[in-house]
Amino acid sequence: MSFAFNAIYWREMVKFFRFKSVLFSSLIQSVMWLAFFGVAMSKSFDRITDMLPAIPGVPTIDYLSYMGAGIIAMDVLFASLFGGTTLLFDKKYSLLKETLASPIARVNIVVGVGLSGMTKAFIQTGIIILFGRLIGMNFFKGYDPIQTLVSVVGIFVLVGIFTLVFLFLSGSIAITVEQPEGMQSILTLLSMPLFFVSNALYPVDSFPDILKFLSIFNPLTLLANGIRYFALGDNFSVMGGHYIYTTGDIIMSFVGLIIFALATLSIVLWRFNKVSV
Numbered sequence: 518m519s520f521a522f523n524a525i526y527w528r529e530m531v532k533f534f535r536f537k538s539v540l541f542s543s544l545i546q547s548v549m550w551l552a553f554f555g556v557a558m559s560k561s562f563d564r565i566t567d568m569l570p571a572i573p574g575v576p577t578i579d580y581l582s583y584m585g586a587g588i589i590a591m592d593v594l595f596a597s598l599f600g601g602t603t604l605l606f607d608k609k610y611s612l613l614k615e616t617l618a619s620p621i622a623r624v625n626i627v628v629g630v631g632l633s634g635m636t637k638a639f640i641q642t643g644i645i646i647l648f649g650r651l652i653g654m655n656f657f658k659g660y661d662p663i664q665t666l667v668s669v670v671g672i673f674v675l676v677g678i679f680t681l682v683f684l685f686l687s688g689s690i691a692i693t694v695e696q697p698e699g700m701q702s703i704l705t706l707l708s709m710p711l712f713f714v715s716n717a718l719y720p721v722d723s724f725p726d727i728l729k730f731l732s733i734f735n736p737l738t739l740l741a742n743g744i745r746y747f748a749l750g751d752n753f754s755v756m757g758g759h760y761i762y763t764t765g766d767i768i769m770s771f772v773g774l775i776i777f778a779l780a781t782l783s784i785v786l787w788r789f790n791k792v793s794v
Contacts, residue, residue, distance in 0.1 A: 521621035525629025526636075529603065533637060543637070547592040547645050555581050555588065556652060562756055569757035576753050578655065583755045585654040586744035587717030589645050589676070590737050593638045594711060597680045598704050600634045601687025605700055608692065623789045627688060627782070634684040635677045642676050656748040668747040675743040678774040682736055685781035689788045717741050720758050736777050743770040 534540055562580035571577055604626075607613035616626060646656060646669075657665045687704065694700045714728050715721070715737035721729050732738045746762040753760055 522625040522629035522632065525616075525626055526633050529630060529633035530636060532603070533633070543596060544641060544644055547588055547641060548648050550588050550591075551581075551585065551645065551649055551652060551654070555584050555654075559584065566756050572754045572759055575759060576750070578749055578753045578755050579653075580755065581649075581653060582655045582749060583745070584718055585645070585649045585656065586748055587715075587741050588649075589642050589672075589744055590679070590715075590717050590740045591712060592641055592645065593676055593680055593740070594683060594737055595708060596638060596641060597634055597683035598687050598708055600630070600637070600680075600684050601689075601691040602697065602700060603630065603691075604688050605691035605694065605697060609697075624786060627685070627785055627789060630688060631681050631684050635680050638676050638680040639673055642673065646672075658749075671747040672744050675740055675747075675770065675774065678771070678778050679736060679740045682774060682777045682781050685778065685785040689781070689785040692785070692788045711735060711737050715741065720755065722758055734773075736774060739770040739773045743767055746770075 533543075559579060559581035566577065566580070604613065607616070613626075617623065646654075650656060657668055660668065686707075690700055690703055694703070714724075714732050715735045716732060717737055721732045721738070724732065742762065745760070746767050751762040
């Protein structure tokens with residue numbers, strides 16, 4: 518593979534910054550979730566926490582900080598799932614035909630779109646972390662500068678892999694369906710169970726056993742667990758629940774997301790090699 522994916526990457530980034538409405542909505546949406554839903558809900562859940570006995574020797578995390586990790590995961594999920602729609606519109610308006618007719622390998626299209634999606638996800642994640650700190654989200658509390666840097670890098674690596682999982686999946690759907698309405702229906706159908714059968718916004722301890730089992734293999738849960746490990750630590754309590762993350766848990770998050778990414782990469786490359794526009 519040559520570096521021809523640079524052209525695809527820069528085209529996607531230029532589109533992202535040139536269309537101000539898309540840029541503004543993608544950046545402000547998660548900030549609004551934190552500012553309105555997060556602050557409002559955290560007050561209610563923190564009252565519950567105050568009524569519960571503290572676990573001796575275990576730091577108690579406020580709900581806003583717990584939810585902040587889920588907001589990052591949720592934002593990246595929806596952005597990457599709908600990120601593949603750019604390929605659908607390219608196909609609809611014959612731009613994809615010109616790209617496929619060029620001498621570059623088709624994998625360059627996939628890589629270019631994937632890397633642009635990662636870049637956008639990094640920007641959005643950084644904004645959420647910075648804004649969250651301003652409104653009281655206690656990420657990296659008690660960390661020294663080196664620990665903070667390592668944790669930020671860990672979060673961004675997880676976010677990058679997760680973004681590729683759903684961009685590749687979204688791209689394979691985009692290259693298969695013919696109409697935007699059809700793709701939107703499929704993505705909505707996928708996003709609902711992924712979001713609600715996860716620990717993005719609330720603990721899964723009280724889930725029915727079948728949903729608790731499914732949440733273990735949910736990529737969104739893997740991402741949220743990894744973010745909380747790096748941002749909040751490996752031992753804390755929230756709303757009376759005690760959370761301990763081991764090295765094995767975080768390795769499982771990385772390995773699980775890599776396996777999902779390789780699987781969806783195989784699917785999207787297979788679809789691109791079969792497509793004829």
